[in-house]
Amino acid sequence: MDLLSPLELGALRLRNRIVMAPMTRSRSDEAAMPNELMREYYRQRAGAGLIITEGVAPSANGLGYCRTPGIYTEAQVAGWREITDAVHAEGGAIVAQIMHVGRVASHYNKPEGSETVAPSAIQAKAQIYTDQAGMQDMDMPRALTLEEIPQVIEEYRQATANALAAGFDGVELHCTSGYLPAQFLSTGTNQREDAYGGSVENRARFVLEALEAMIAEAGAGRVGMRICPGNPFNDLHDDNPGETFDYLLGKASALPMAYLHVIRTPKGPVDNLALGRKHFAGRLMGNESFSLEEADAAVAAGELEAVSFGRAFIANPDLVSRWQQKLPLAEVDFSTIYTPGPNGYTSYPNAA
Numbered sequence: 571m572d573l574l575s576p577l578e579l580g581a582l583r584l585r586n587r588i589v590m591a592p593m594t595r596s597r598s599d600e601a602a603m604p605n606e607l608m609r610e611y612y613r614q615r616a617g618a619g620l621i622i623t624e625g626v627a628p629s630a631n632g633l634g635y636c637r638t639p640g641i642y643t644e645a646q647v648a649g650w651r652e653i654t655d656a657v658h659a660e661g662g663a664i665v666a667q668i669m670h671v672g673r674v675a676s677h678y679n680k681p682e683g684s685e686t687v688a689p690s691a692i693q694a695k696a697q698i699y700t701d702q703a704g705m706q707d708m709d710m711p712r713a714l715t716l717e718e719i720p721q722v723i724e725e726y727r728q729a730t731a732n733a734l735a736a737g738f739d740g741v742e743l744h745c746t747s748g749y750l751p752a753q754f755l756s757t758g759t760n761q762r763e764d765a766y767g768g769s770v771e772n773r774a775r776f777v778l779e780a781l782e783a784m785i786a787e788a789g790a791g792r793v794g795m796r797i798c799p800g801n802p803f804n805d806l807h808d809d810n811p812g813e814t815f816d817y818l819l820g821k822a823s824a825l826p827m828a829y830l831h832v833i834r835t836p837k838g839p840v841d842n843l844a845l846g847r848k849h850f851a852g853r854l855m856g857n858e859s860f861s862l863e864e865a866d867a868a869v870a871a872g873e874l875e876a877v878s879f880g881r882a883f884i885a886n887p888d889l890v891s892r893w894q895q896k897l898p899l900a901e902v903d904f905s906t907i908y909t910p911g912p913n914g915y916t917s918y919p920n921a922a
């Protein structure tokens with residue numbers, strides 16, 4: 571096996587094992603709409619074995635960053651359909667990353683009538699960029715009531731149904747980087763005293779219910795989950811990430827998932843790839859600062875089924891063919907990562 575060999579991940583069919591990692595690029599419109607520019611960006615990168623989209627909000631409450639897309643209106647579904655059609659026409663595969671940011675939000679970046687909600691009313695000690703007012707403190711979230719939690723789970727189910735209607739091959743639950751599922755899992759952000767807080771069983775309940783709802787909608791082998799145990803991003807803290815993820819992955823192993831997407835953190839408190847291998851019974855996708863050579867070796871050794879690449883895909887839309895031909899990689903211009911328009915987005919050329 572090598573990076574170029576095809577792969578079945580549950581019901582997903584990959585032409586190769588070079589996956590495009592999910593990346594927020596802030597090129598959406600005000601109404602959280604996917605658009606033509608995004609279609610061209612993803613079409614250019616369809617040579618990936620699988621594209622995982624940028625984080626996509628399952629509801630207006632799930633938005634938090636500027637110019638990020640959703641998948642909760644008919645117009646958004648129609649917009650995504652154009653994108654999945656373009657990727658499929660190139661022979662690619664694409665899943666939507668469902669991302670509810672919870673408390674990692676500024677109201678400046680959210681539509682009127684939406685709210686910033688979280689497991690507990692604890693503000694993240696961090697700032698977030700807004701087009702209207704520059705850097706802002708993150709919102710003080712309102713704690714979800716017990717009665718509201720099933721509605722949020724329902725948002726994940728409906729987003730999955732919408733993703734399938736939009737032609738996606740599957741969905742990925744974003745369960746890291748300090749967003750809503752991670753807020754429920756972690757002791758620092760979850761101080762609830764009901765069935766969704768306290769013990770590890772209770773803190774994992776939200777994530778497992780979201781996964782079950784997504785799988786009930788998508789069927790077996792079309793739902794993945796992304797994790798990074800111990801990741802402190804966005805002011806997240808868990809007293810014992812090893813224990814939390816032992817439990818979560820044990821339960822998730824019993825579900826018919828497509829894959830587990832693990833971000834390794836060389837400097838973190840937990841060896842995430844080892845933890846994933848030990849506690850998850852299904853297929854593993856690795857990520858974070860892999861070179862193509864290192865990824866190829868990990869696949870050849872049977873340690874990982876596939877590896878995702880983020881930054882390399884920004885500057886190298888034809889990353890797979892560059893690897894095939896052993897061509898050098900282009901460098902990312904970080905000044906245009908989140909800026910509106912095609913510059914630094916669809917402007918990177920293929921190798922000649």
Ligand SMILES: Cc1cc2nc3c(=O)[nH]c(=O)nc-3n(C[C@H](O)[C@H](O)[C@H](O)COP(=O)(O)O)c2cc1C
Pocket residue numbers: 591592593594595624625667669744747796833857858859860878879880881882907
């Ligand atoms: C501009 C940018 C945006 C990102 N947005 C997301 C996101 O929406 N969802 C997510 O799970 N990870 C996101 N990430 C993390 C990447 O998926 C990936 O984990 C990270 O870039 C490390 O992989 P790499 O070393 O191959 O770049 C983002 C990374 C970058 C550089």
